[in-house]
Amino acid sequence: MSSLDAYQHRVELQVNGEQRTVRVRAAETLLYTLRDHLGLTGCKPGCNNGDCGACTILVDSQPMKSCLMLTVEVWGKQITTIEGLMGTDIQRAFAENQAFQCGYCTPGFIMNCEGLRHAYPHANEEIVRIWLESNICRCTSYEEIHRAVKDVFTPHTDK
Structure with missing residues (x-):
């Protein structure tokens, strides 16, 4: 030894x-x-x-x-x-809403969003806003990130 x-x-x-x-x-x-x-x-x-x-x-x-x-x-x-969330709807929502620029903060935001989903599966706008305050995006993609997270919590219906 x-x-x-x-x-x-x-x-x-x-x-x-x-x-x-x-x-x-x-x-x-x-x-x-x-x-x-x-x-x-x-x-x-x-x-x-x-x-x-x-x-x-x-x-x-x-x-x-x-x-x-x-x-x-x-x-x-x-x-x-983040490697354990490959192919999830959260990752898809971030990609579809272009909720990244440099991508450095993206895994942290996605993990926080997944935690939010466990704690508050029907989170309202205020709860989402409060949870997103714990992460920083230096490229300021907040609008796209918010849209992606909102997408995850908004029920989708097929037309």
Whole structure:
């Protein structure tokens, strides 16, 4: 055992429905574990202090800023990243409404929207607005993002 191993903890994670085991330092954030150890780069480092939301993931269906969570804190919890939402109606709504410019913040907004859907499946305009305040788009695609999220919460009827 190397001296580095003495400072690492073995952690079992449930990520996107798959059991994963990693060795991490006690102070390592979930953001860097997901990106550096598991290759899940959809969550992005932005501000690294919880303000921008680019690193948003779901932990037990609740949106969380992965830059603020230690990996050792999520043992036994269900973690969902943007990679776990491939092909969902939320992603389609963002694409159809062109709710992105550079795309850096998009995964965080989509994850927040998915968390909103779990917490408030019939969210009204005010609830959507409040939830979207936790993420920042530096390219200012807020109108398109709002339209995409509204699309997800508006029942569609076939004519």
